[in-house]
Amino acid sequence: MSDATSHTGDYQERYAASLMNTFGPPKLVLARGEGAHVWDVDGREYVDLLGGIAVNALGHAHPALVRAVSDQLATLGHVSNFFATEPQVTLAERLLGLLGHGDGRVFLTNSGTEAVEAGFKLTRRTGRTHVVVAEGGFHGRTMGALALTSKAAYREPFEPLPGEVTFVPYGDAEALAAAVTDRTAAVLLEPIQGEAGVVVPPPDYLPAARRVADEHGALLWLDEVQTGVGRTGLWFEHLRSGVRPDVVTLAKGLGGGFPIGACIGLGAAGGLLQPGNHGSTFGGNPVASAAALAVLDTVEAEGLLDAALKRGEQLRTGLEGQDGVDRTTGEGLLVGVQLLDDLAPEVVAAAQEAGFIVNATGPSRLRLAPPLVLTEADADAFVAAWPGVHGSARQGRTP
Incomplete structure (x- = not known):
């Protein structure tokens, strides 16, 4: 040494x-x-x-990740989103397949907070501005994601923050129902709260959130940045409840250490963002996409x-x-x-x-x-x- x-x-x-x-x-x-x-x-x-x-x-x-990144970088490293690449398209298809829904659309990002930013902007395309979020949730540090994060020490130095956001106790279905109205764009929840210390909600919480969102025409947005891609023994933690969300945000384990995230809109939510509404220079570049595909392949193979x-x-x-x-x-x-x-x-x-x-x-x-x-x-x-x-x-x- x-x-x-x-x-x-x-x-x-x-x-x-x-x-x-x-x-x-x-x-x-x-x-x-x-x-x-x-x-x-x-x-x-x-x-x-x-x-x-x-x-x-x-x-x-891990050899599979090292090989995937090295091979892709030696082939095609970056092209911008004026163009498409095979790894980008294949990754989007794989994610939709793992979610069990072929009628969605994927926006690829560089991180979890960027995935949340995309999700936040997507909710605005409903024509509504109110979002209901759980206390103790953590969704990122950028101004938009921070507006959806309840911890005062994170938020207060940067207020005023974007949005019209209501925070409710996590796991309390009655409090959630009382906060959601016909002007609510989305309900945003983590299936398990990670930053709060691995807090698991009651088993009927996500189904209740789905019902409440449906009653008011709101989107159900599940943040799986920490829980997704096998972390909890399922590809996505919300699959344990059988609930179908409208929006899913991913990052962290998706790239196995290579920066990548995803905002996934299912059903009609997949069409809310249109050309000119959002973008990312590096998001979904072929190297990051190849890394994510290697992670998905290896999780399955091993x-x-x-x-x-x-x-x-x-x-x-x-x-x-x-x-x-x-x-x-x-x-x-x-x-x-x-x-x-x-x-x-x-x-x-x-x-x-x-x-x-x-x-x-x-x-x-x-x-x-x-x-x-x-x-x-x-x-x-x-x-x-x-x-x-x-x-x-x-x-x-x-x-």
Whole structure:
């Protein structure tokens, strides 16, 4: 290892001197990855239980993704949306097929927040401006997406924000019904709230949302940016409820680490955006589309939907009843861990010291969103390490 890559502190200082301070100091400086493991610039290995926040569906350096991106970039890298490419068209067809609806249309983007921006603009084409959104939901940081995100700390520094938005308690069908009117353009919900700490609604919540939207002629828009593409053991989490949405937004795991997102309109919603209404220079470029197709192919070929269910159950069962754990939540490999005490930041630090990367979404809440290729041995290792991790976290909190 050369001196240039052996000092985390040096890179942290250079980071602080050259990048905007939008994320705070980086916890680690990572150099490479393989599967569900990453190594920092000092050569230390970690089990990645965050997966780039539910992004790295195939883990790190998966041969199928590397090959797809390399081959496509060597063939045709970018053409703008004056032209079409085979990967772009094939990807749109595949997404509609996985959703089970051939009568939709896809707008490809570079990220989740851009997919949400497209969805927001799409709702305006109904001729209505009111949107009902759940408290605790997270939909992105751009001005439009932020208008649909309830957290005050995110919103207030940038108000006034676009739109006419009403926030209602998540999982409360009665509150939702009371907020939706005949002037509502759309109801926007996450099938499981990720940023809020992996909050799972009652099983009748999405069907109730569908009924309420239908009663008032509103669109039902489901944000699957975090839950989609196999994360919860299904291609899309809303399929568990049997509900058909009008709009679906995707990103994160879709590209397996390569930036891509999608706003999908089903039925009549697919025709709301017309030429001149929206655009993206890079959205749906052939390299990103090839990456997404490789992810979809690999999830299917390697049985990763079933693997996500098994590994998620292994983590939840293994952590239930452990020291300091109140309960676990989630589906597949989107796992929430509710702690008995406000020790989440200390647990994150102790886990990192023990060689595991996890995420705190609140003072007492952890989120695990590892690659779908997480092995049984890696899940067992984290469960086995938990007593020591939690014990170290408690000691760290003790004055």
